[in-house]
Amino acid sequence: MLLNKIKAINEYLQLVDTYSCGKLFSNDYIQNEAKELIAQDILFEYHTNNNLFLFVKKDVGLRMYYYLRNLDEIANFTSLSSIVVEIIYRGEKFYPKEEIDYLCRCGFSVNLIRDQYSGIYKDLTMSNASHNVHIKVAETIDEISWSCSLFNNSFDHLSGDYIPSDSFDDLLSNKQIIVAEDKNGVLLGALHQTLDKGVAWISHVAVVPEARGKRVGQALLDVFVEKNYTTEKQRYMFWVQQQNEVAVNMYVKKGFKYLNKSTISLIKTN
Numbered sequence: 001m002l003l004n005k006i007k008a009i010n011e012y013l014q015l016v017d018t019y020s021c022g023k024l025f026s027n028d029y030i031q032n033e034a035k036e037l038i039a040q041d042i043l044f045e046y047h048t049n050n051n052l053f054l055f056v057k058k059d060v061g062l063r064m065y066y067y068l069r070n071l072d073e074i075a076n077f078t079s080l081s082s083i084v085v086e087i088i089y090r091g092e093k094f095y096p097k098e099e100i101d102y103l104c105r106c107g108f109s110v111n112l113i114r115d116q117y118s119g120i121y122k123d124l125t126m127s128n129a130s131h132n133v134h135i136k137v138a139e140t141i142d143e144i145s146w147s148c149s150l151f152n153n154s155f156d157h158l159s160g161d162y163i164p165s166d167s168f169d170d171l172l173s174n175k176q177i178i179v180a181e182d183k184n185g186v187l188l189g190a191l192h193q194t195l196d197k198g199v200a201w202i203s204h205v206a207v208v209p210e211a212r213g214k215r216v217g218q219a220l221l222d223v224f225v226e227k228n229y230t231t232e233k234q235r236y237m238f239w240v241q242q243q244n245e246v247a248v249n250m251y252v253k254k255g256f257k258y259l260n261k262s263t264i265s266l267i268k269t270n
Contacts, residue, residue, distance in 0.1 A: 042057040180207075
């Protein structure tokens with residue numbers, strides 16, 4: 001399979017116009033950023049008679065988006081590896097079985113399911129527990145680097161949001177990383193936060209293996225909530241792996257609720 005670089009926004013728009021007619025399945029979540037992706041020379045395409053596949057080149061692998069009009073027309077991805085595709089759906093009732101079956105026939109395998117949770121400050125319960133850790137905003141590039149390495153090594157490289165080193169300076173200056181350390185200053189965990197239209201998001205949170213089960217994650221979560229408090233109506237959001245029952249139980253106990261919105265990732269590694 002030879003991927004074709006998309007060189008102009010009109011080329012992308014023409015492809016979408018051609019392949020979006022009729023009954024179809026699509027996960028094209030990049031429409032608003034397509035122009036920027038083209039400017040960075042990282043947007044590619046491959047098409048068959050009825051189906052269009054878009055590829056964004058990332059630091060690790062390719063992210064694939066699609067317009068599928070014929071699920072019997074199997075695409076041959078054997079020459080490509082390290083591909084991830086994600087499908088957003090609204091709860092189990094809308095589980096995208098047909099798309100998943102098609103992608104599996106094209107050589108992909110199901111990877112992870114993430115669920116979206118949200119909470120309002122007035123509905124959340126603080127743990128009121130004394131944590132045997134110190135939580136602070138990351139103060140040095142070394143602490144940023146350690147945190148991002150922890151995130152990148154804790155989650156799947158393809159379906160997770162890999163953090164490149166060229167973003168470290170911005171993470172430091174914008175105070176987007178908070179870390180947990182023990183009384184000796186040994187780092188135990190970290191949380192990456194972002195703000196979007198007044199909503200406080202957890203982008204990543206991870207704890208070193210030897211500190212799990214010691215409420216380090218709870219301590220990071222408590223500080224994240226309080227640090228971003230503005231009013232009783234302050235909103236918090238995040239995605240969490242459905243398979244991570246310990247984390248899900250912690251969030252639910254605190255008062256976060258599932259928004260009936262999930263994403264499933266499929267990967268092709270060889």
